[in-house]
Amino acid sequence: MRSVSIIGIGITDFGALPEGIVSLGAEACCAALADGGISPERVDAFFLGNFAGQAFTGQSHLAPMIAHAAGLGPVPCTRLEGACASGGLAMRQGVQAVASGAADMVLVAGAEKMSSTSTTKTAEVLAAAGDWVTEGARGATFPALFALMAKRHMHEFSTTREDLAGVSVKNHSHGMLNPKAHFRKEITVQEVLEARPVADPLGMLDCSPISDGAAAVVLCPDEMVADLHATPVSVLASAQASGPPALSASRDITRLRATVRAAEEAFRVASLQPEDIDLAEVHDCFSIAEIIALEDIGFYPKGEGGRAAREGETALGGAMPVNTSGGLKAKGHPVGATGVAQICEIALQLRGEAGARQVPGAEFGLAHNLGGSGATCAVHILRACA
């Protein structure tokens, strides 16, 4: 298998935007191609992460739609869906296509348009990412499921309501430094605690928003990099695992097995340990999700994720900066785009181009993208090129 480099990244603004999904997707694709100095005709294959284009926008079959709008040739265009991990799955298929030699120049994008749908409809569409029959249709939507995880985590590990709030506060603080972020607004622990309740103990400010946006990366084999005018970043590992689709099927809801397994596989392939990683983007769809992810990936022992947030270890300037982009909470969470946007942030950091939010000397970065309440997880490890 060939080694794979990221040679171009592109990301739209995230937020409630006027553009449609095809325009957003094409904008991110064109930005990534321009960043890598690659013309659209050079692309051999296109992979798109999208969760629910049909439900949100009335348009299916989005891979050829976006490819056509971005000026690609008649190459294979494939949409991947794994709920909120759709972007991570697109990245993994793209990496495998290059690694195997099936394609040389691969464009990977993620896109979602959510803001034009009613909140009720959006909640129903999102609930379909879990086990609809046994959970969603009975009212156990995602805020409720993650609230259960939070309650249990608080019970078992003395995690506090303030620890959860600290995750949101930190990610909003990071989002202040990201010009593309949906929210660029500091919030306080007090504001999180006093926000409108959603599902006890989670309030409005523990939840990622409903966003529009797209992100894209260009991949090629390492051996082609020398001929390009690009700043490459190496893909050291691309791992994916599954877990029970229904949370009720998990014996321990403070641990998501898909994350544990995908992270173990990624570290094994990269021949690295969690302590080697300089920064990470993890899937903070809810504040509790970041805490659980940090533990499941192995950055902290189970039960210490809350402490890490409380003591500032995961903030910029801390020992283990997490979600420097602002994370899903502040950067925004256009579902299908999220996994690819995480890759863009890590690549930007490893290129040393993250500006005010740069992690100095970052060499290794990890991206963690979760689907549903743990049915799908994709983990990627990237390395700066010397």
Add this chain to the structure above:
Amino acid sequence: MRSVSIIGIGITDFGALPEGIVSLGAEACCAALADGGISPERVDAFFLGNFAGQAFTGQSHLAPMIAHAAGLGPVPCTRLEGACASGGLAMRQGVQAVASGAADMVLVAGAEKMSSTSTTKTAEVLAAAGDWVTEGARGATFPALFALMAKRHMHEFSTTREDLAGVSVKNHSHGMLNPKAHFRKEITVQEVLEARPVADPLGMLDCSPISDGAAAVVLCPDEMVADLHATPVSVLASAQASGPPALSASRDITRLRATVRAAEEAFRVASLQPEDIDLAEVHDCFSIAEIIALEDIGFYPKGEGGRAAREGETALGGAMPVNTSGGLKAKGHPVGATGVAQICEIALQLRGEAGARQVPGAEFGLAHNLGGSGATCAVHILRACA
């Protein structure tokens, strides 16, 4: 790259069925695993073709749902969507995973549940497979788009209304021999001509039905076959190409460039010519679609597809049997399942196990799966093992 074999096939009944999509998908998966003598724990990766689970059933994230129901372990589970070519794309990703060594034992399935949705809603969901903004939302649904192709084909090549009808009559005749088919009923040219009009010149009996169903195959590298108690079929080529998402963007609507390109690539990889193929399953979503596909693949010169149907060349017993399963018209068209069901039929034929519809001595078979009005096409070529 490793050579890939199909070592198990499984297919549910097609029709308006009581089961839900997860049950149908799991049933096909279990049947394919049983056929190959493979326990679910041996599967390394799962690829699912599904077009619109969310819209039709309220359930997204179907790959881990179906994998869980089929008893698979926590392996990567990935859904592919390319409209009506979703099954073909799942097959191609599965083949690539085995070929590249990313996985050894791969399960590929396609599933769709359509019959529980209102006809109006179904039409809207299906229209989303085309360019919704410029065509679907303006009333150019798929029957209308394929009717335009038919009109132009009749104008340019003197194809007759009876030629179109002949495709449906033939496929219903084949469907009589397939116990899994949605329709097992002979029809006559007269009945097709007198059927309720849908979009001139296409009537009700020129259109494939709305069906439920699922199909699955098990893939592994050739080198593992000797240790298994299975009847293998070789995958010689797996090709995919794209075309303009809107039919209005095509200069020549009697030719689908994605089919031409994918077929050329498949023949090149397999080192074969169209005349080497003993039988084919092609995407007859409408009667005209089979005629155009036969020409675009290269089985007949452009303009002679109608004649081939009229003269019985594409019927069982003819020089080039096409859609021995009954095709989408009679076997049924549960959208995401179709591409995988085509592979099952070809594999069954190449194993010599197709019973009453067996093509004697079949060695090479081709499957052609189309998405939208030509935005996506997947072509696979299979060979019987000596």
